Amino acid sequence: MKIDRLTTYLVPPRWLFLRIDTDDGPTGWGEPVVEGRAATVATAVEEMADYLIGQDPLRIEEHWNVLAKGGFYRGGPILSSALAGIDQALWDIAGKSIGVPVHQMLGGHVRDRVRVYSWIGGDDPREVAVEAAIKVEQGFTAVKMNGSGPLRVIDTPAQAAAVAERVAAVREVLGPDRDVAVDFHGRMSLPMARRVLPLLEEFAPMFVEEPVVPEVSELVGQLVAATPIPIALGERLYNRWDFRRVLPTGVAVIQPDLSHAGGISEVRKIATMAEAYDVALAPHCPLGPIALASSLQVALASPNLLIQEQSLGIHYNAGSDLLDYLVDASVFDYTDGFVARLTGPGLGIEVDAAAVEKAAAVGHRWRNQVWRRDDGSFAEW
Numbered sequence: 001m002k003i004d005r006l007t008t009y010l011v012p013p014r015w016l017f018l019r020i021d022t023d024d025g026p027t028g029w030g031e032p033v034v035e036g037r038a039a040t041v042a043t044a045v046e047e048m049a050d051y052l053i054g055q056d057p058l059r060i061e062e063h064w065n066v067l068a069k070g071g072f073y074r075g076g077p078i079l080s081s082a083l084a085g086i087d088q089a090l091w092d093i094a095g096k097s098i099g100v101p102v103h104q105m106l107g108g109h110v111r112d113r114v115r116v117y118s119w120i121g122g123d124d125p126r127e128v129a130v131e132a133a134i135k136v137e138q139g140f141t142a143v144k145m146n147g148s149g150p151l152r153v154i155d156t157p158a159q160a161a162a163v164a165e166r167v168a169a170v171r172e173v174l175g176p177d178r179d180v181a182v183d184f185h186g187r188m189s190l191p192m193a194r195r196v197l198p199l200l201e202e203f204a205p206m207f208v209e210e211p212v213v214p215e216v217s218e219l220v221g222q223l224v225a226a227t228p229i230p231i232a233l234g235e236r237l238y239n240r241w242d243f244r245r246v247l248p249t250g251v252a253v254i255q256p257d258l259s260h261a262g263g264i265s266e267v268r269k270i271a272t273m274a275e276a277y278d279v280a281l282a283p284h285c286p287l288g289p290i291a292l293a294s295s296l297q298v299a300l301a302s303p304n305l306l307i308q309e310q311s312l313g314i315h316y317n318a319g320s321d322l323l324d325y326l327v328d329a330s331v332f333d334y335t336d337g338f339v340a341r342l343t344g345p346g347l348g349i350e351v352d353a354a355a356v357e358k359a360a361a362v363g364h365r366w367r368n369q370v371w372r373r374d375d376g377s378f379a380e381w
C-alpha cells in the first residue's frame with residue numbers, strides 16, 4: 001500500500017479537511033488547521049506531500065519524524081498543524097486497513113465513554129446563567145465560559161468583580177455536582193490574574209484556562225503558588241518540547257490540540273509525559289468532526305484524561321456545524337454529558353465526502369476579531 005494523493009478542502013465555518021488516498025488501501029481523513037490561517041496550513045500540507053507521495057502510509061512514526069524534523073526548521077502552529085492533520089489521516093488509514101479503531105492500536109480503551117463539556121457564551125451574567133441552564137437540561141455536567149472581555153494590564157476592582165459575578169451566576173445554576181471551567185484566552189497579565197483568581201476561589205472552577213498568554217507559560221508557577229484553583233493551558237503549545245517547559249510549573253491540566261500539536265502520535269506522547277507530573281489531559285477541540293474523533297481516540301486510551309472539549313453549537317460555528325460532514329452523526333450523540341466509545345475502524349467516523357466537496361466549493365475566509373482597549377491599543381482576543 002502506498003500513499004497516492006493528498007487533497008485539502010477548505011470548509012465552513014473555519015476548518016480545513018485533508019483526504020489521503022492510497023493506491024490499493026483505504027482512504028484516511030485528517031483536519032490540519034489553525035483557526036484563521038487555514039490556507040497557510042493547506043500550503044504546508046501541499047509542500048509535505050512531496051515527501052509523502054509513494055510512501056507506505058503505515059510507517060506513521062517514521063513519517064512524523066521526517067516531516068517534523070526533516071525540513072530543518074520545526075515546530076510552531078503552521079508546521080505542527082499540517083503534520084497533525086497528516087498524522088490523523090495516517091492513523092485513520094492504519095485503523096481501517098486492519099478494521100480496528102485507533103484507540104485499540106494505542107493499547108485499547110481505558111474508559112467506556114468520555115465526559116465532554118459544552119461552551120456557553122455571552123458576557124452578561126444573566127446570559128451565561130440562562131445558557132448554563134439549557135446545557136444542564138441537555139444533560140451536560142460541565143460547561144466552559146469566557147472569563148472576561150478585553151482587560152487593561154491592571155484593571156479596576158469593578159472589572160475583577162464582574163468576572164466573579166459571571167462565574168457566580170453559572171455556579172448557582174450548576175450547583176455543587178456539576179463543573180464550570182473559565183477560559184481567559186490569555187487576556188490577563190500575571191498581576192491582574194493574581195488579583196482576579198482569588199475572587200473565583202469560592203466558586204471552585206474545575207479549572208481556569210490560559211489566564212496569561214502562552215509566551216509567559218513558564219511563569220505560571222507564580223499563579224499556581226497564589227491560588228488553589230487548578231490552572232489549565234496548552235492549546236497554543238505544539239509538541240512535547242513545548243510542554244516540557246511548562247509541566248514543572250505545577251499546572252494542573254494540559255490542553256494539547258489534536259489538530260495543532262502534531263496529531264494523535266504527538267498528543268499521545270504529551271499525555272504520557274504529563275502523567276509523570278500528575279498533570280491531567282483535557283484536549284482542546286473547538287474544531288470539526290475529524291479533530292474531535294482524533295481527540296476522542298486519545299481520550300479513550302489515556303488514563304490521565306480529565307474531560308474533552310467539543311464544539312457543537314459553539315459561537316464560532318454559525319451557519320454550519322460539527323455534524324454536517326458525517327454520514328452517521330449519531331457517533332457524537334451526548335448522553336448525560338458523555339459521548340460513547342467510538343467503535344468504528346480508524347478514527348471511528350465516516351466522513352461524508354460529497355458534503356465536504358460541496359462545502360469546499362463555498363470555502364471560507366474566517367478571521368478572529370482584533371480587539372482594542374479604550375485607549376486604542378491592542379488587546380488580547
Ligand SMILES: [Mg+2]
Nearest residue numbers: 183209210235
Ligand atoms: Mg481556550
